[in-house]
Amino acid sequence: MTKTPRVRFAPSPTGPLHIGGVRTALFNYLFTKKKQGTFVLRIEDTDQNRFVHGAEDYITDALNWCNIPFDEGPGKDGGFGPYRQSERKHLYRQYADELIAKGYAYYAFDTSEELEAHRKNHEAQGKTFIYNWHNRAKLTNSLSLSDSETESKINSGEPYVIRFKSPQDEILVLTDEIRGEITIDTNVLDDKILFKSDGMPTYHLANIVDDHLMEITHVIRGEEWLPSLPLHILLYRAFDWESPKFAHLPLILKPTGKGKLGKRDGIKGGFPVFPLEWKDPKTEEIASGYREDGYLPEAVINMLAFLGWNPGTEQELFSLEELVKEFDLTRVNKAGAKFDPEKTKWFQQQHFQNADINLHVEQLKNILSKKNISYSFDLEEVVSLIQERAIFSNDLWDLSSFLFIAPSEYDEKAVKKAWKEDTPDLMHELTRILSDINNFTSDTISNIVKSWIKSKEIGFGKIMMPLRISLVGSLQGPDLFEIMSIIGKNETIKRIESTKEKL
RNA sequence: GCUCUGUUCGUAUAAUGGUUUAGUACACCUCACUUUCUAUGAGGAAAUAGGAGUUCGAUUCUCCUACAGAGUACCA
Numbered sequence: 001m002t003k004t005p006r007v008r009f010a011p012s013p014t015g016p017l018h019i020g021g022v023r024t025a026l027f028n029y030l031f032t033k034k035k036q037g038t039f040v041l042r043i044e045d046t047d048q049n050r051f052v053h054g055a056e057d058y059i060t061d062a063l064n065w066c067n068i069p070f071d072e073g074p075g076k077d078g079g080f081g082p083y084r085q086s087e088r089k090h091l092y093r094q095y096a097d098e099l100i101a102k103g104y105a106y107y108a109f110d111t112s113e114e115l116e117a118h119r120k121n122h123e124a125q126g127k128t129f130i131y132n133w134h135n136r137a138k139l140t141n142s143l144s145l146s147d148s149e150t151e152s153k154i155n156s157g158e159p160y161v162i163r164f165k166s167p168q169d170e171i172l173v174l175t176d177e178i179r180g181e182i183t184i185d186t187n188v189l190d191d192k193i194l195f196k197s198d199g200m201p202t203y204h205l206a207n208i209v210d211d212h213l214m215e216i217t218h219v220i221r222g223e224e225w226l227p228s229l230p231l232h233i234l235l236y237r238a239f240d241w242e243s244p245k246f247a248h249l250p251l252i253l254k255p256t257g258k259g260k261l262g263k264r265d266g267i268k269g270g271f272p273v274f275p276l277e278w279k280d281p282k283t284e285e286i287a288s289g290y291r292e293d294g295y296l297p298e299a300v301i302n303m304l305a306f307l308g309w310n311p312g313t314e315q316e317l318f319s320l321e322e323l324v325k326e327f328d329l330t331r332v333n334k335a336g337a338k339f340d341p342e343k344t345k346w347f348q349q350q351h352f353q354n355a356d357i358n359l360h361v362e363q364l365k366n367i368l369s370k371k372n373i374s375y376s377f378d379l380e381e382v383v384s385l386i387q388e389r390a391i392f393s394n395d396l397w398d399l400s401s402f403l404f405i406a407p408s409e410y411d412e413k414a415v416k417k418a419w420k421e422d423t424p425d426l427m428h429e430l431t432r433i434l435s436d437i438n439n440f441t442s443d444t445i446s447n448i449v450k451s452w453i454k455s456k457e458i459g460f461g462k463i464m465m466p467l468r469i470s471l472v473g474s475l476q477g478p479d480l481f482e483i484m485s486i487i488g489k490n491e492t493i494k495r496i497e498s499t500k501e502k503l
Numbered sequence: 504g505c506u507c508u509g510u511u512c513g514u515a516u517a518a519u520g521g522u523u524u525a526g527u528a529c530a531c532c533u534c535a536c537u538u539u540c541u542a543u544g545a546g547g548a549a550a551u552a553g554g555a556g557u558u559c560g561a562u563u564c565u566c567c568u569a570c571a572g573a574g575u576a577c578c579a
Contacts, residue, residue, distance in 0.1 A: 227574040464538035
């Protein structure tokens with residue numbers, strides 16, 4: 001009997017959460033929800049220098065918008081709080097001390113400058129400087145110094161860090177849920193700092209302590225953490241704690257070129273890399289977000305889920321519930337995936353088409369009231385007319401604005417193509433025909449107008465194109481007869497006549 | 504440099520030690536539909552990085568090479 005999982009998403013509040021982070025959160029969510037487990041949000045703010053105001057709110061807002069809210073986290077205590085590492089500061093020191101007492105860690109007094117000099121020195125000789133068994137006896141630490149020397153240095157207030165004493169001559173075989181076995185020689189590991197001279201733990205210590213204390217069963221995180229896995233496993237061993245299972249997700253790469261997806265790629269490619277819009281508090285710079293660009297959260301989630309995962313069937317369109325049901329960590333890919341903005345748009349289009357029409361009616365209503373536009377149409381009719389050509393909610397307005405506002409300018413190319421010498425006369429005749437129609441529905445208009453055109457033995461384009469220009473302003477848009485029935489007889493005739501005058 | 508990880512059409516991916524002419528989707532091209540622009544439908548082109556080995560048989564397993572990514576901070 002396996003216990004219900006507890007997973008955590010542990011971002012640091014150094015800026016807006018980008019879609020790679022959202023995907024990590026999503027995979028955690030899907031994994032744990034499939035087994036009725038718990039999704040914990042933990043804020044890793046041990047580096048006070050990089051703290052960005054508003055970033056934490058952004059993270060929770062983004063998760064909520066995506067419909068993957070956390071069960072436990074800041075403001076939602078589940079008995080394992082607090083959930084910000086800055087608020088757990090007092091906890092970590094004792095664990096570092098425990099490791100020292102057990103001989104798994106030691107004090108080190110080397111300054112950053114000294115270490116930097118060593119690195120440069122080694123580099124010049126073509127070697128790599130690693131702070132570990134190889135040379136720690138030659139450096140300034142509690143292993144090379146006598147106990148009294150160490151004590152006096154500490155008592156005199158000299159700054160120090162606590163380092164992990166990584167073992168010598170050991171081959172570690174680690175298991176990753178996605179990648180399988182990973183082999184590593186401990187001799188290439190360095191003695192990572194666990195506790196900084198500013199009194200804060202580093203990521204590694206805080207992470208292991210918190211995962212243990214919060215009873216995390218599965219650590220699902222980005223591939224960039226894979227190189228730290230040996231250290232983390234070693235730490236669990238040193239504490240004599242049961243280690244959670246680990247899964248490292250493939251990275252999301254730039255759509256073109258090399259490297260992982262970054263903020264600049266979005267600007268360059270004209271697509272958002274953030275779920276929500278973000279305004280940098282310092283530079284006032286605005287980074288666009290999927291929400292503000294009109295994407296549905298379902299579409300973003302669906303797209304993200306398919307970056308590095310697939311259900312093994314040919315189904316591509318999934319609701320969140322379906323994803324929860326189908327998700328399986330073993331079906332996650334190992335290789336990094338290039339991000340595809342086009343495919344994202346396709347997911348959006350599909351979800352937009354499948355969405356409830358009332359949602360679109362509401363959206364359009366909001367847009368209209370924002371623009372202060374009064375109308376007398378049935379908006380549901382308007383939406384059903386244009387829905388199939390819309391991808392984003394803003395398209396709803398772009399595609400229907402001509403219904404609400406008569407065209408005042410006409411597309412030049414269209415006019416040149418369609419407005420000929422005999423057009424005014426034909427249009428005049430058309431208005432007379434239209435005005436005689438009593439039942440002004442699209443079917444009736446269509447029948448009457450079409451048979452009139454046929455009887456005149458001229459091409460459809462001769463009538464339909466100038467008519468479209470009159471009603472729409474350009475040679476675009478949905479079915480003309482539907483348009484006429486929505487805007488009504490009077491408006492239709494009015495538009496034809498005013499166009500005739502202007503052209 | 505060193506360590507780890509990875510490599511199937513342009514992109515995301517499926518499949519299996521043999522029933523595969525390697526499937527699907529996006530993008531691309533062609534055609535159809537249409538009064539126009541979309542949308543839609545039908546069709547097309549397009550891939551197992553290279554080399555060796557194991558095997559009756561490898562895209563699938565092993566090794567080497569190449570390439571790519573990540574890590575290599577008192578950042579997470």
